[in-house]
Amino acid sequence: MAIIQKVLAIETNNLRKIYGAKAAVDGLSLAVPQGCFYGFLGPNGAGKTTTIKMLMGVAQPTSGEISLLGEQINPSQPEAGLRARQKIGLVPDETLLFDNLTGPEYVEFIGRMYGLDRRMAAERAKELIEFFELSSAGRKLIAEYSKGMRKRVAMAAALIHRPQLFLMDEPFEGVDAVGARLMKDLLLDLVKAGATIFLTSHVLEVVERLCDRIAIIHEGRLVAEGTLDELRQGSESETLEDLFVRTVGEHNRSASDLSWL
Amino acid sequence: MALMQSRGAAILWAQWRTILNFYRKPQMGGYWVGTIVMAIWYLMVALGSAGIAVLLGRVRPSDFSSFELVLTFGFLAAFLYWQVVPVFLASTGMSIDTRKLMVYPVPERELFLIEVLLRFSTGIEVMLLLTGVFAGLIRNPEIPSWAPYTIVLFVAFNLYLSAGVKDLVGRVMERRGIREVVVLGLVVLMVSPQMVAMMGLPPGVRAALVNFNQALFPWGVAAGLAMGKKLALNIPLSLIYLGVAIWFGRWQFHKGLHYDRDAARAKSGHGGTTSGANWSLWLFQWPRRLFQDPLAALVEKEMQSLARSSRFRLVFFMGFTFGLVVWLPLAFGRGGLNGRGPVESNFLTWISVYSVMMLGEVALFNSFGFDRTAAQLYWIAPVRIRTVLVAKNITASVYIFLELTIITIVCLVLRLPISTWKIVEAFAVTIVLAVFFTALGNLGTVYYPRAANPQNSWRSRGGSKFQLWMLLAYPVLGIPVSLAYLARYAFETQVAFYVVLAMVLCLAATFYYVAIETAEGVAIERREKILTALNQGEGPIGV
Numbered sequence: 086m087a088i089i090q091k092v093l094a095i096e097t098n099n100l101r102k103i104y105g106a107k108a109a110v111d112g113l114s115l116a117v118p119q120g121c122f123y124g125f126l127g128p129n130g131a132g133k134t135t136t137i138k139m140l141m142g143v144a145q146p147t148s149g150e151i152s153l154l155g156e157q158i159n160p161s162q163p164e165a166g167l168r169a170r171q172k173i174g175l176v177p178d179e180t181l182l183f184d185n186l187t188g189p190e191y192v193e194f195i196g197r198m199y200g201l202d203r204r205m206a207a208e209r210a211k212e213l214i215e216f217f218e219l220s221s222a223g224r225k226l227i228a229e230y231s232k233g234m235r236k237r238v239a240m241a242a243a244l245i246h247r248p249q250l251f252l253m254d255e256p257f258e259g260v261d262a263v264g265a266r267l268m269k270d271l272l273l274d275l276v277k278a279g280a281t282i283f284l285t286s287h288v289l290e291v292v293e294r295l296c297d298r299i300a301i302i303h304e305g306r307l308v309a310e311g312t313l314d315e316l317r318q319g320s321e322s323e324t325l326e327d328l329f330v331r332t333v334g335e336h337n338r339s340a341s342d343l344s345w346l
Numbered sequence: 347m348a349l350m351q352s353r354g355a356a357i358l359w360a361q362w363r364t365i366l367n368f369y370r371k372p373q374m375g376g377y378w379v380g381t382i383v384m385a386i387w388y389l390m391v392a393l394g395s396a397g398i399a400v401l402l403g404r405v406r407p408s409d410f411s412s413f414e415l416v417l418t419f420g421f422l423a424a425f426l427y428w429q430v431v432p433v434f435l436a437s438t439g440m441s442i443d444t445r446k447l448m449v450y451p452v453p454e455r456e457l458f459l460i461e462v463l464l465r466f467s468t469g470i471e472v473m474l475l476l477t478g479v480f481a482g483l484i485r486n487p488e489i490p491s492w493a494p495y496t497i498v499l500f501v502a503f504n505l506y507l508s509a510g511v512k513d514l515v516g517r518v519m520e521r522r523g524i525r526e527v528v529v530l531g532l533v534v535l536m537v538s539p540q541m542v543a544m545m546g547l548p549p550g551v552r553a554a555l556v557n558f559n560q561a562l563f564p565w566g567v568a569a570g571l572a573m574g575k576k577l578a579l580n581i582p583l584s585l586i587y588l589g590v591a592i593w594f595g596r597w598q599f600h601k602g603l604h605y606d607r608d609a610a611r612a613k614s615g616h617g618g619t620t621s622g623a624n625w626s627l628w629l630f631q632w633p634r635r636l637f638q639d640p641l642a643a644l645v646e647k648e649m650q651s652l653a654r655s656s657r658f659r660l661v662f663f664m665g666f667t668f669g670l671v672v673w674l675p676l677a678f679g680r681g682g683l684n685g686r687g688p689v690e691s692n693f694l695t696w697i698s699v700y701s702v703m704m705l706g707e708v709a710l711f712n713s714f715g716f717d718r719t720a721a722q723l724y725w726i727a728p729v730r731i732r733t734v735l736v737a738k739n740i741t742a743s744v745y746i747f748l749e750l751t752i753i754t755i756v757c758l759v760l761r762l763p764i765s766t767w768k769i770v771e772a773f774a775v776t777i778v779l780a781v782f783f784t785a786l787g788n789l790g791t792v793y794y795p796r797a798a799n800p801q802n803s804w805r806s807r808g809g810s811k812f813q814l815w816m817l818l819a820y821p822v823l824g825i826p827v828s829l830a831y832l833a834r835y836a837f838e839t840q841v842a843f844y845v846v847l848a849m850v851l852c853l854a855a856t857f858y859y860v861a862i863e864t865a866e867g868v869a870i871e872r873r874e875k876i877l878t879a880l881n882q883g884e885g886p887i888g889v
Contacts, residue, residue: 141449144606163453170451181446185364197356198450206356226367 092155094119094250094281095140100149102135102305109135111305113149117298119249122276123283124296128333132305133285134178137254140283141175142166154250171199174248176239176256176284184228188219188238191227192245199246206245213241218264232259240268251275253284257291269295293325303333353452357460361442361467391471395478402482410488414569417479421500421565424476428469428504429511448603458509458599465508476501483572493574499584500568503591510595513602633740640729644737651717652741657798658708658716662745665701666753670760694757694764694772698750702780703820705749709742710787711816715798718880725877731869735791735862739784746780767840774847775827781854782823785861790815792868795879826850 095117102110110132117123127133138144140151142158151158156169175181183191189210196206214220217237222230227238236256243251251272257265272282273295286292292299299316301309309316309332316332317323323331330336340346366384405413444461448454466473476497483494519528561570564587571580630653633645652658713735714721724734750773757764794815827850834843869876 143449145604167451167453170449175449177449181449183360183364183442183446185367186360187363187367190360190363194356194360195450198353198447198452200352200451202352203356 092119093117093152094121094154095123095283096150096152097136097140098150098152100136100139100151101147102132102139102144103147108305110139110146110302113302113305113307115300115307115310117281117283119154119281120276120279121281121298122272122296123281124292124299125283125285125302126289126292126299126329127285127302131302131333133302134254136302137252137283137285140252141177142170143177143181171246172249174243174246174251176236176243176251176253178254182227182235182239185226187224187226188222188230188234188241189214191238192242195242196245201246209245210241213244214238217241217267233261233264236260237264237268244271249280251280251282251284253282255285255287257286257288265291289325289329299325301329301332308332353456354460354463357442357444357447358463358467361464364442365467388470388474391474395474395481398475398478399481399485402479403485405486405488407488410573414573414575417569417572418561418566420479421568422563424472424500425504425565427472428465428508431468444599445603445605454600454603457603458596461509461599462505462595465505465512469504469508472504473501479572489572490574493572496571496584497568499571499588500564503564503568503584503588506588506591506595508595510591510598513598517602517605640727641733641737641740644729644734645740647720648717648738648741649744651720652709652745655708655716661704661708662749665704665749666756669697669700669704669753670756692768692771693762694754694768695775697757698753698772698776699779701749701753702746702776702783705742705746706783706787709738709745710784711790712794712796712798713738713742713787713791714876714880715791715796718797721880722877725873730866732862732866735788735865735869738791739788739862742784742787743780746776750776771843774844775830778827778847778851778854779823781851781858782826785854785858786816786819786823788858788861788865789868792865792872792876795876797880826853 093116095115097113097115100110100113100115101108113132113136125133125136135144139146140153140158145160153169154172156165158166158169183194186194192210192213193203193206196209197203201209217240219234219237219241222234227235230238236259240253240256243253256268260268269291276282276297284292284296293313296313298310298312300307301316309328313325313328316328442464444457444464447457447460452460480494480497483489483497484491515528561567561576562583564584567580567583567587570576571584630646630649633642633649636642637645708716714724717738724731754764754769754772827847830843830846830850833846834840836842
């Protein structure tokens with residue numbers, strides 16, 4: 086994969102997010118090069134979604150710095166944030182979809198939010214809806230979509246303005262095997278063309294197959310970062326699952342603990 | 347600038363599609379029915395607007411002082427509508443949530459302007475009526491020709507203020523406990539014009555309102571200015587109001603845009619263990635002392651999940667507050683506490699039955715719909731559907747009994763003229779009717795299952811077919827109970843009343859038995875259709 090070394094796609098420096106007395110993200114420093122397929126992993130409650138929310142601009146960091154495609158994301162510099170957002174495609178969590186629009190209406194609407202003219206947005210929306218096999222949903226509202234369909238329509242909307250950087254929160258969650266393959270192939274093509282993809286996922290096989298670099302976060306802190314080979318530390322046979330479990334702390338329980346089972 | 351216009355147009359277009367799609371939902375009767383309903387509604391408002399224009403065009407100077415008062419109250423009504431309705435539209439999903447747009451490259455000032463324009467689209471009815479006012483004033487030769495144009499200032503004031511109020515109320519309503527109180531307040535505010543129209547105002551309140559000088563309030567200022575009066579005072583005041591509204595709107599919009607729900611929850615201690623948790627645990631564990639599992643487990647689960655559902659809490663709360671607010675003035679408004687009409691003399695029974703009907707929507711008539719994430723389990727687990735329905739019915743009965751007790755206590759605290767016999771009668775009649783409703787509810791649950799969101803306090807639209815069915819069923823189910831009243835009237839004794847009521851209870855019990863047997867059969871036969879119906883609407887089940 087061609088990793089462009091000039092400006093980093095994502096750079097965070099000592100990023101923190103405190104909720105009450107708990108640090109959801111605690112001193113996170115990341116450097117994601119452009120043209121990279123970057124997997125961001127962690128167990129439940131590790132701080133993945135909080136991190137991606139801060140990158141998307143939905144949550145304000147308690148402290149630390151974020152830079153996207155060379156633009157500093159800072160409330161005091163809103164113009165830089167807008168310039169960066171213009172180049173970003175988002176697959177957010179489901180709550181950011183507009184439930185009372187149909188799939189084509191939503192994709193066209195997002196296209197127009199990125200400044201595409203109405204005709205172009207409508208044309209691209211139509212093509213994307215067909216590409217993601219959502220045409221059969223007809224006039225169905227997004228509220229009536231299944232989880233997989235919601236992810237696919239979010240992915241379609243993320244592509245409409247040909248972004249350079251994708252931020253994706255669990256993009257394959259609930260998507261069937263055929264849909265997931267379609268999305269994976271598309272994402273690989275995008276990376277080949279120079280785009281950067283930053284995704285969170287619980288599906289380790291997908292991350293193992295797709296990602297150039299992997300970061301593992303645990304209890305808000307970065308506990309591992311590098312290529313898969315670097316993380317394996319010479320143990321070639323180790324799967325990402327083994328590595329992940331080793332990194333975030335292996336459980337020491339077995340069925341024999343439940344004597345009645 | 348062009349980009350801003352294009353994005354603004356896109357957002358307004360999305361808002362329009364959202365409203366259109368909302369009316370065209372199958373629950374609203376489908377595409378054509380929705381379109382026709384919407385067209386008829388706006389046509390009626392437009393006709394009302396034309397009527398206002400004709401009337402205002404004919405007002406003569408001799409009537410100007412009373413006319414200014416009418417205009418002031420009209421503008422007050424417009425003000426209230428514009429501030430309250432957007433909150434409801436946001437909670438029903440009919441209004442675009444601009445907070446979702448902050449992840450896109452749209453500057454905050456542009457988002458704010460769009461939010462203000464969206465308030466325009468959520469008050470189309472008021473805009474049409476104000477257009478009528480404007481046209482009427484323009485046509486009136488006695489009013490300076492420039493004066494009606496100042497209505498624009500009042501419109502702008504409302505739009506900016508509404509943008510702020512919507513965000514403020516939205517944030518306040520995210521707090522547990524407060525949400526129910528706010529919704530209740532808003533509902534009372536919404537029905538108050540209807541109540542005033544039906545019963546009028548008590549003379550004291552009326553005099554106080556008329557004599558209360560409203561000339562300095564935004565609606566009074568707007569009315570005076572629209573008639574071209576007191577310019578030296580009204581022009582600066584209206585500009586000050588507009589400035590304050592812009593400042594407030596921007597401030598609240600900014601706060602709303604950057605509001606961090608997770609941080610707010612962490613701050614208010616959501617999800618933590620509280621001292622109340624142990625108490626409620628004890629409260630919810632009583633079924634295990636009375637019933638065997640799986641019934642006990644099911645009742646415990648139902649007790650807990652209903653108590654934790656925002657919509658149930660709201661309806662339960664409204665049962666003994668809203669019911670009283672609505673029926674108390676209707677019963678005692680004109681004749682005082684010694685009235686002898688059918689509502690006055692049976693007030694407690696009346697309000698108790700009303701509250702059960704309200705609770706029925708969330709606890710009886712669609713009991714799988716409010717529990718849809720668990721619904722699949724009922725067909726998978728080795729439990730009879732009949733047991734599940736019985737558990738839901740026991741739970742509903744407990745809450746109904748609790749509701750009746752609270753209503754009685756509230757009535758006694760308010761010193762309403764309610765005797766011990768009236769309390770017994772209210773409980774007896776309501777329980778008999780509740781058995782009928784429960785039986786009917788079990789049939790509704792399996793024949794007309796609908797997906798619902800138990801955490802949404804306000805959304806309450808049921809299936810139109812089922813609501814039609816209920817409309818017919820209520821009077822029919824009321825007939826047997828009315829026979830008891832007839833017996834008391836004919837024989838002039840309480841004994842006759844309770845003998846007939848006992849017979850009606852037997853009839854209700856038989857109906858319940860037959861209904862639950864039928865419901866179980868139908869639930870097994872239609873399980874696929876039921877689960878498909880529960881899967882529609884607000885997200886997938888089984889997540």
